[in-house]
Amino acid sequence: xxxKTISVTIPxxxxxxxxxxxxxxxxxxxxxxxxxxxxHRAGTENLRRVIRACVEFGxxxxxxxxxxxxxxxxxxxxVEGLMHILEEVIDKEIHELKQEGVQLRHIGRLEQLNPQLxxxxxxxxxxxxxxxxxxxxxxxxxxxxxxIVCAIRKMxxxxxxxxxxxxxxxxxxxxxxxxxxxxxxxxxxxxxRISNFLIWQASYAEWYVTNTxxxxxxxxxxxKAIISFSERDRRYGRLSNCNE
Numbered sequence: 001x002x003x004k005t006i007s008v009t010i011p012x013x014x015x016x017x018x019x020x021x022x023x024x025x026x027x028x029x030x031x032x033x034x035x036x037x038x039x040h041r042a043g044t045e046n047l048r049r050v051i052r053a054c055v056e057f058g059x060x061x062x063x064x065x066x067x068x069x070x071x072x073x074x075x076x077x078x079v080e081g082l083m084h085i086l087e088e089v090i091d092k093e094i095h096e097l098k099q100e101g102v103q104l105r106h107i108g109r110l111e112q113l114n115p116q117l118x119x120x121x122x123x124x125x126x127x128x129x130x131x132x133x134x135x136x137x138x139x140x141x142x143x144x145x146x147x148i149v150c151a152i153r154k155m156x157x158x159x160x161x162x163x164x165x166x167x168x169x170x171x172x173x174x175x176x177x178x179x180x181x182x183x184x185x186x187x188x189x190x191x192x193r194i195s196n197f198l199i200w201q202a203s204y205a206e207w208y209v210t211n212t213x214x215x216x217x218x219x220x221x222x223x224k225a226i227i228s229f230s231e232r233d234r235r236y237g238r239l240s241n242c243n244e
Contacts, residue, residue, distance in 0.1 A: 010057055010223070011230035015183035017061035018054065018225075019205070021197055022047075024189030024213030037081040042215035044085055048093075051102065053219040054134055057226060061135045061180060063107070065197050069143030072112070083117060086140065090120045094127070101133025107175035108142030137179065144199035147175050176201055184229045186222075188214040206232055 022043055029039030047064065054062050067082060097104065104125050110118045121140075151173035155165065171177065181201045187193075190211040194202075208225045210217070 011227055013230040014058045014226055015206075015229050016059070017063070017180050017182045017184075018059050019063040019065070019182035019185045019198055019202065020050070021065045021185070021187040021195060022214040022217075023187060023191055025215060027189065028213040028215045036078055037085075039215060040082060040085055044089055046215045046217060049218055050222060051097075051134065051136065053222045055100070056219075057223070059134065061137065061182075063137040063139060063176075063179075063182060063198070065139045065142070065195070067108075067140045067142070068196060069109075069141060069146050070196065072141075083113070087117050087120060090117075090124050094124045097136070098128050098131065101131045102128060103131040103133075103135045104128045105135060105137045105179070107137055107139050107147075109146070110141070112141055135179070137176070139197070142175070142197075144194075144196045148200060150175075170200070174200060181205065184208060184225065186210070186217075186225050188212055188217050204234070206234065 025039035025043040026036045029036050106121055106125055110121060151170060154173050182205045184206045185202050187209045206229050208228055212221050
């Protein structure tokens, strides 16, 4: 039985950049008596729907939290399975993403990936670099604290003087250099944690937490999040724009 599509007008105020903590794959699989990797595969399949919906709604930047620096602590079988899924996605999807105008970017560290997979990631970034319909940033082996430590080290290596350091300079040393900060961060599965994700960039992002598990987070769920965003008054520490 096909799911019904909700007929709702897309708001005018759509976030330019959405970041998503894709949580709940394991719980999705457990509810169905499936191994955790089946949940990760379902989550990967769901990403296609969300990418298409972002293009439809006019979102220009999408950042997904795919694998954190802390995820290496998971069972070896799960980590190896996630690496295999990443390689499969690159092999199967990269040409379609290129044709659809999606630019891929990686944020995080690539050093711990095997050389063959690392080369595939870099090649995917290279062959899509001129696309501008949607920029898809994949946070793989990424951690917000690690990112800031790397930025500090690089500034020291470059001989940056303390008096010259400001917000813009720090931003330009982060993995996300050249990208706009996220306007909204979505976390699926109902968990109320930042989980070391974009802790510099998301300082003024609007947060949206849903109990929906990531493999079930479809076009309609994304639209709900965008509608919620459109109804908020973003003050950035200043007074409201509303007449109160």
